[in-house]
Amino acid sequence: MLNHLEGKGKIDYDYKEDILYFYIEKFMSKGSHEYRYSFDLDGFIVDIDNDNHVTGFELLDASKRLNVDKMILRFIKAGRFNARVKANLIIISFALTSVIRNKPMQITLNAERLNTPKLQETGIECQITPSG
Amino acid sequence: MPLNPKEIKEKADNLELDYHFDIRLKRRNVKIEDIKYHLKNSNPIIKESEDNENKYKLSYQLEKDKYLTMYILNTQKGLKLLTVFIEKRIK
Numbered sequence: 001m002l003n004h005l006e007g008k009g010k011i012d013y014d015y016k017e018d019i020l021y022f023y024i025e026k027f028m029s030k031g032s033h034e035y036r037y038s039f040d041l042d043g044f045i046v047d048i049d050n051d052n053h054v055t056g057f058e059l060l061d062a063s064k065r066l067n068v069d070k071m072i073l074r075f076i077k078a079g080r081f082n083a084r085v086k087a088n089l090i091i092i093s094f095a096l097t098s099v100i101r102n103k104p105m106q107i108t109l110n111a112e113r114l115n116t117p118k119l120q121e122t123g124i125e126c127q128i129t130p131s132g
Numbered sequence: 133m134p135l136n137p138k139e140i141k142e143k144a145d146n147l148e149l150d151y152h153f154d155i156r157l158k159r160r161n162v163k164i165e166d167i168k169y170h171l172k173n174s175n176p177i178i179k180e181s182e183d184n185e186n187k188y189k190l191s192y193q194l195e196k197d198k199y200l201t202m203y204i205l206n207t208q209k210g211l212k213l214l215t216v217f218i219e220k221r222i223k
Contacts, residue, residue, distance in 0.1 A: 014152040017214055023159050035160050037198060038217040045217055058215055116222045
C-alpha cells in the first residue's frame with residue numbers, strides 16, 4: 001500500500017547562481033522526517049528522509065532546465081508539489097505561480113527518473129510558499 | 133585548467149557562502165566545519181561541469197556508499213559553495 005503524506009513546503013531561489021531549492025517544512029502527520037541523504041540525478045538532487053519519503057529537491061541551472069527566464073523564478077508566489085515513488089519510477093511534479101508586474105505566470109515541471117535507488121513506494125503532496 | 137586537490141586545499145580558507153546556504157546546511161544536517169575540514173584535508177573525487185568550466189562537483193567518501201558532495205565554483209578569490217548534501221550512490 002502506498003505510504004502517502006501531506007505537508008507544506010517552501011521554495012528558495014538563488015537568483016545569482018540559478019539554483020531552485022524546494023523543501024517540505026511542515027508535515028500534516030507525525031514522524032520525525034529527518035533528512036537522511038540525497039540522490040544526485042544529473043543535477044536534480046532529491047532529498048530523502050528516514051522513512052524514505054522525498055522531502056525536497058534542488059535543481060541546478062534551474063532556468064535552463066525549466067526553460068524560463070530567471071526573473072520568473074525570482075518571483076514565485078505559490079504552488080503545489082507532488083512526489084510519487086513507484087516500483088520503477090520516481091515521479092516529481094510541481095506547478096508554480098510567479099507574478100511579474102501583476103501578471104501571473106505558471107511554471108510546471110514533471111520529472112521522471114528510474115527508481116534505481118529502489119526507494120519504497122511512497123507519495124507526498126504539499127502546498128508551496130516562498131521562503132524568507 | 134582543471135581544479136586539482138592541492139588547489140582546493142589552498143583555497144579552502146577562502147570559502148564563499150551566501151545567505152541561501154543557511155537553509156541547506158540546516159535541512160541537510162551538514163556543518164560548515166565539516167565542509168572546511170574535508171576541503172583542507174581530504175582528496176575528493178572531482179567531476180568537471182560540462183557547461184561551465186569553473187563549476188565542479190566534489191565528493192568526499194564518508195562511508196561505503198555515502199559521500200559528502202558539494203558543487204562549487206572555482207573563482208580567482210577562492211571557492212564558492214553552490215550546494216552541499218549527503219549523497220548516496222547507487223551501484
